[in-house]
Amino acid sequence: MDRRTLAGGLGGLALVVAAVVALRSGDAPGTLKKEVADGVEVVALQEPMKPANPRAQALDADALQIAWNGSASAYEVRWNGNEQLVPTPEVELPGLDPEQETQVEIRAVSAIGKRSEPLKIAAKPKDLYNGKWDDQLVGRPDKFGGPEALDPRKWRVEADPDCLGLRPFGPGRRIDVDCPMAAFQSNTPIRFGMPANDGATGRAIISVAGAVESSHVRLTLLPDPWQYLPETEAQPRGAVSLDITTQGTRIVADPALPRTGKQVTLGDAPMTGLVAGVRHRWEMRVLPDAVVALRDGVVVAYEPVAITERVVHPRIRIDGGGFLDTFGVGGVPERVVPTEVVPLDQDVEVPRDVVAAKLVKAGQDDQVTITDVPLDAGRIAAQEQARLVVIRKPESRPGALPRLVDRPGGIKTGGPRLHVMHEDGAKPPQPLPGKGRVLVTAELNDVGHRGIELELDGKRIVALPTNEQGPGVPGRHEFWLDTSKLVSAAHARLKLSVLPADGGEPVIAETVFELG
Template sequence: MDRRTLAGGLGGLALVVAAVVALRTGDAPGTLKREIADGVEVVASQEPAKPANPRTRALDVDALQVAWNGSASAYEVRWNGNVQLVPTPEVELPGLDPDAETSVEVRAVSATGRRSEPLLISATPEDLYDDRWDDQLVGQVDRFDGPEALDPRKWRVQAEPECLGLRPFGQGRRIDVDCPTAAFQSNTPVRFGMPAADGATGRAVVSVAGAVESSHVRLTLLPDPWQYLEETDAQPKGSVSLDVTTQGTRIIADPDLPRTGRQITLGDSQTTGLVAGVRHRWEMRVLPDAVVALRDGVVVAYEPVAITERLVHPRIRIDGGGFLDAFGVGGVPERVVPTEVIPLERDVELPQDAVAAKLVSSVPGRQVTVSELPLTTGKVAAAQQARLVVIRKPESRPQALPRLSDRPGGMKIGAPRLHVVHEDGTKPPQPLPRKGRVLVTAEVNAIGHRGIELELDGKRIAALPTDEQGSAVPGRHEFWLDTAALGVGSSARLKLGVLPADGGEAVIAETVFALG
C-alpha cells in the first residue's frame, strides 16, 4: 500500500503524517484528491470575477497604493517580478523607483484557488505623491521605523513587553502591534491657535494599517489631567476621539461637550476604514465648532462639538493588532514635556532630576484629583488608585521603552473556524432538528494551504483541494449535511483540518452540536 492509499484509508491524520514522511524523503506532498461522502453536498462557489474600477495613490514617494472593486476571497497581485496574496481589494507596494512606471496585475482568487482574468494597472509613485501633506504640522513628524523609534522623552507606552516589534515595509520597517491592546501617550501637547486656511485651530495626524479584520485604532485628544491615567474603554471627560475600524471611521465626543449644529459635507470615498497591511493617513482636524476626520485627505466623518480646552494631549490606541507608521500634530508649537507616570503600588523615591511632581488620583464619576508635590518630598508613600507624575528636564530620558526587535514580514493569519446551522435557522447550543439538512461553514483564515478535510465523528466526509491554480488563500467553504444519511447520533463532532502546502501539521478547528 503506498502512502496515498494509506492516507485515504485512515483519514486526515494519516494524510498529514504521510505528507511529513514524504517531505523527509525529499518528495513534495501530493495533490489532495477531491472526495465527498454520500449525504454531503458541497455548495458550489462562483468563478472569481475579474476585478474592476482600479484606483491608485501614493502615501510615500516610493510606494503605491492600489485599490479595486471586487468580492473575491482574496486577490493575487503581481508587479516587478513579485507576487503577493492579499485578503482585501487593496494593496500597498513599497520600495519602488519613484520615477518609474510600475505595472500591476490583479487577479481575483476563489476559496479553491481558481484565478480570474487579470486587471492591469500602471502608475508612477512620484506623480501621485503629495509632498505638502505635512505643511500644516508643527515640529518633527514621528516616523516609527527603527529599533529606538519610540523616544521615551516623547512617548509613554502601555502594552505588554513582547507586544511591539518591527516588520519589514519596503526598504524600511514599521512598528508592529501584536497584542490585544497597546496605547501610546504623546508627551507633546497640542495647543489650539488661530484658524489656519482650512479653518483648523489644531490637528493630529496618524498613519496606520490594520493587521486583521478585528483591528481597531483610536486617536484621542485628552484634556489635563487625563493623559496621566491608564487607557480604558470609557470616554474621558472633555475628550474627543477619532475611532477607526475595518468597518469605517467616526468621531466620538464626550456627551458633555457643547453641541454646535455645524454641518459638514462628507467626501467621496469608497472605503473609510482600516485595511489589513495597507497604510492610510487619518487626520483629526479641530475646528472652532466641529471635529472632522479625514482619511487620505477626504472627509469621512465629523462631530459638531466645540472642544472647550485650549491644550490637549494625543493618545493612540491599537486593539487587535496593527502597524504604526507616523504621527504628527498641528497648532501652536509646543515643546516636548518628558514625563514619567509611576503607579504608587509601593513607596517611591522622587527622582533627583525632576522639575515638577504631581499626585494624581482617580475617583468614581469620571473625576480626577491632582495635587502638586514639593520637590523636597523625597519618598512618596504608596496609595491606592494614585499615580506619581514626574516632569523631568527637557534633556532627560524618563524611562526605557521597549527596544523593538525585528519580526518576519507576510500577511497575518488567524485560526480556522466552523459554524453550524440547521436549514430551519436553528443554531447550537440549541439541539438541531433531526429531519432536514445542516449547513456547515468552514472559514479558512490562512494562505499557502493545499486543501481542507472535514471529519464527522472521526470519519472523513469531505476533502477539497484549495490550490487548483496556485497558492491557496483565505476563504469560506460550505457543505450541506444530511444527518440521517450520515447516521448521526444524538450529538456530533465536526473537525476541520487545513492542510499546509509544505506537508506540515494540519491546523484544526472543532465544534460539537446536538440533535433533538
C-alpha cells in the same frame, strides 16, 4: 424525541455510507484529490470574476496603494517579479522606484484556488505623492521605524513590551502591535491657535494599518489631567476621539461638550476604515465649531462640537493589533515635555533631576485631584489609585522604553472556523431536526494551504484541494449533510483540518452538535 440506533454500535453521529469511498490520509503535499462521501454535497463555488475599477495613490514617494472593486475570497497581486496574496481588494506596494512606472496585475482567487483574468494598472509613485501633506504640522512627524522608534522623551507606553516589534516595510520597518491593547501617550501637547487656511486651530495626523478584521485604532485628544491616568474604556470628560475600525471612521465626543450645529460635507470615499496590511493617513482636524476626520485627504466623519480646552494631549490606542507608521501634530508650536508616570502601588523616591512633580489621584464620578509635590519630598508613600507624575527638563531622557525587535512580514490571519445550521434555521446548542439537511460552513482565514479535510466523528467525509491554480487563500466552503444518511446520538463532532502547502501540521477547528 425519536432516537435512532447507533450504526455499528459506535457513539456519536456516524455517516451511513451506501457506497464506500476510500479517502487517503497519506497524500503527499500538493497531490490531495477531491473526494466526497455519500450523503455529502459540496456547494458549488462561483467562478472568480475579474476585478474592476483600479485606483492608485501614494502616501510615500516610494510606495503605491492600489485599490479595486471585487468580492472574491482573496486576490493575487503581481508586480516587478513579486507576488502577494491579499484578503481584501486593496494592497500596498512599498520600496518602489519613485521615478519608475510600476506594472501591477490583480487576479481574483476563489476558495479552491482558481484565478481570474488579470486586471492591469500602471502607476508611478512620484506622480501621485503629495509631498506637502505635513506642511501644517508643528515640527517633524514621528516615523516609527527603528529599534529606538519609541523615544521616551516623546512617548509613554502602556502595553506588554513583548507585544511590540518592528515589521518590514519596503526597505525600512514600522512598529507592529500584536496584543489585545496598547496605548501610546504623547508628551507633545497640542495648543490651539488661530485658524489656518483650512479653518483648523489644531490637528493630529496618524498613518496606520490594521492587522486583522477586528483591529481598532483610537486617537484621543485628552484635556488635563487625563493624560496622566491609565487608559480605560470610558470616554474621559472633555475628550474627543477619532475612532477607526475596519467598518469605518467616526468622531466620538464627550456629550457634555457644547454642540454647535455645524454642517460639514462628507467626501466621496469608497472605504473609510482600516485595511489589513495597508496604511492610510487619518487627520483629526479641530475647527472652532467642529472636529473633522479625514482619510487620505477626504472628509469621512465629523462631530459638531467645540473643544473648550486650549491645550490637549494626544493618545493613540490600538486594539487587536495594528501597524503604526507615522504621527504628527499641528497648532501653536509646543515643546516636548518629558514626563514619567509612576503608579504608587509601592513607595517611590522622587528623582533629583526633575523640574516638577505631582501627585495625581482618580476618585469617583470622574473626579481627579492633583497635588504638587516638593522636589525635596524624598520618598512618597504608596497610595491606592494614585500616580506620581515626574516632569523633567526638555533635554533630559527619561527611563528607556521597550527596544523593538524585528518580526517577519505578512498579513496576520486568524484560525479556521466551523459553523453548523439546519436548513430550517436551527443552530446548536439546540438539537437539530432529524429530517432534512444540515449545512456545514468552513471558514478559512489563512493563506498558502493546499486543501482541507472534514471529519465526522473520526471518519473523513470530505477531502477538497484548495490550490487549483496556486496557493490556497482565505475563503468559505459549504457542505450539505443529508440527515437520512446520518444516525443520531447525544453529540456529534465535526473536525476541519487545513493542510499547509509545505506538508506541515494541519490547522484544526472543531465543533459539536446534536441531531434530534
